[in-house]
Amino acid sequence: MRISVTGCGYLGAVHASAMAQLGHDVVGIDVDAAKIDRLAAGEPPFFEPGLPDLLTESTASGRLRFTTDAAAAANATVHFVAVGTPQTADGNAADLRYVDAAIDGLLPHIGPGHTVVGKSTVPVGTAARLAERVKATGARLAWNPEFLREGFAVDDTVEPDRLVYGVEAGDDSSVAVLDEVYEHALGLGTPRIVTDFATAELVKVSANAFLATKISFINAMAEIAEATGADVTQLADAIGHDARIGRRFLNAGVGFGGGCLPKDIRAFTARADELGRGDAVAFLKEVDAINLRRRKRVVDLATAELGGSVVGRKVAVLGVTFKPNSDDVRDSPALDVAVSLKGLGANVVATDPKGIENARSRHPQLDYVDDVNEALRGADLVILVTEWAEYRQLDPAAARTLVAMPTIIDGRNTLDRDAWVGAGWRYRGMGRD
Template sequence: MRISVIGCGYLGAVHAACMAELGHEVVGIDVDQHKVDELSAGRAPFFEPGLPEVLTRALESGRLRFSTDLADAAGAEVHFVAVGTPQTKGSHAADLTYVDAAVRGLLPHLADGDLVVGKSTVPVGTASRLGELVRASSGADLAWNPEFLREGFAVKDTITPDRFVYGVPAGEAGERATAQLDAIYATALEAGTPRLVTDYATAELVKVSANAFLATKISFINAIAEIAEATGADVTQLADAIGHDARIGRRFLNAGIGFGGGCLPKDIRAFQARADELGLDSLAFLSDVDAINLRRRDRVVALAEELVGDVSGARVAVLGLAFKPDSDDVRDSPALDVARRLHGRGASVVAFDPEANGTAGRVAPELEYAADVESALRGADVVLVLTEWKQFRELEPAAVAGLVSHARVVDGRNTLDAAAYRAAGFEYRGLGRP
């Protein structure tokens, strides 16, 4: 099928490349000329495993191209809207400026039978409003097809997702939209991927509900970690024990520095803001989820100060800056936030991340960035492991001890072998661990 993807940031670039990989003819459109030039040259503007290879194959096949001209979307049968919905300045609500502009910009280029498909995460009620606009201004229909991408696994999650959700209008328009989406996702559907067809509101709520649940699960175990620290219990063993309960599960029960990134923090705030607009206090608990998450960063700083005393003038090695491994994304990254807080207290912070040094450096140029992990560790008074990259998990404690000035480590992700580090002479501090 002929497809346009409006917005070529993280979501849109991955979606465009993967749709071309599946055999569709795709044009990706973005207002940022530099981004379009980079993508057209086969260079992904962010780190995502597997994307450069898919992007290169798609471009070489001739099925994928990029443009800054929205008129190039004309002729496509399906138009995916994948622009950002940032948090509104001075409010927790989602800013729909880019979504509204993308849909309105598409209107002159839509033909009878076209389908506009929202991928962006939006407050419930948005699709209904935009659907009326699209139908009143053209012979096109609108569907909402939320994404469930995990950074670091986005290519896999696009080509072989764990489910599809279609939010469609009632009647024949919904049947047409469903058939068009089925044609686009035929490969995965034929392989048995579940497909749920819903109304607009349900589809919008699925994504934010999933993110709210995951955020709540993470903050739950971090709240328990606070109790564990006060009582001498081990939250890691506790999580193992309750994780054997099939109703609970072990995933997302890793206590640590908390969640970040461009989705969970803003999405739970926007979700609560939308509930408030509806006159409901059903999601008031998300304020506590957010607060628990943010105070984990305070706790990591406090643990560093427990080990060092006054951190002013101390050399602090920070391992990890991205909000999660296999990503260079530092949006609302707990790791980068902690590094900046320690710098603000007068510490000499030397940071290293396998992929995020560049993105972090643009946000926090005040920090010192090491070229490799050994350079970051050399002469450190304390080491903070803040992103659970594999190479940090696999460091040999004895080798680390040979580089640092003082054998002290704060395990911000509870990812290290505490016994091995203690055996190598380290003062070890984890979160929620004795």
């Protein structure tokens, strides 16, 4: 099929590349000329495992190209909108200016036989509003939310765990078009749910709200464990055996971050307030508060371990991205902890396999090093806040020879506590000592 993808950020670049790999003829469109130049050269402007090879193969095949010219969409019949919906600067609501601009850019180039497909995460009611503008051209609108996990985005696009189509009643044509787009995934048995606009919009935000709630629940239990001497990791193991609960996303630590969960639950509560149903999701405000509290808990632990003051003490912070296998530092708990300690007077030295450049652009006041051994050397305290494999696999005996004081705070409860204690370290976890 001939496909256009408007918005070539994280979602759009991955989607465009994957669609081309599956055999479609794809053009990626974005207003950022520098980004387009990098993508056209086969260089992703962000880190995502597997994407460089996919991008190179797709552009070399001739099935994928990139441009800043919105008129290039006229050669396609299926138009994905994959722009960002960040939190507004003055509130919690989603900023829809980029979605509206994307639709405005498409309108002159679409008509009968064309299908516009929204992939951006938007407040419920957005698709219905946009549909009237799209239908005025003779085209159709569908909403097809994304469920990408950073670090696994390529696989999640090529072989998704489910497909959701939001369409107007009786719009069998859009369903048929999306079935053709996703023929590969459907052939593998991927579940497909065809529903209305509102339900499709709610699927993504409610999924993220549920995951955020589960993470904050176990972090709330960590607070109780810290007050009682219980071990939250063993608690999670025990309750996770209940099939109704499950063990996934029951890992206590410094909390969630990134460009999706925090802003999506805030936008969800803002939209619910607009609908007069704010009470229904009022609990999400506490979910958010618990999550942010865990960052402060790490800072408080660090201060306590250094005798009540961090001023002038070297603190090695392992990780700045919000999760491993990503260079994304948006709303990163790790970076938040580092910045907070720096503000309290600590000599913070941060390291990360992929996120240093992005972190430095946001917080140049921190000291960054590429080598984890350099970060550890002479440190009075070590804090692991992003569970990269290279940090989980550190040799505690070798690391002990580098630091000034062998004290580590495991902000992700990911290290082998017995091994670190056995190597002479003072170990502090989250809700487990």
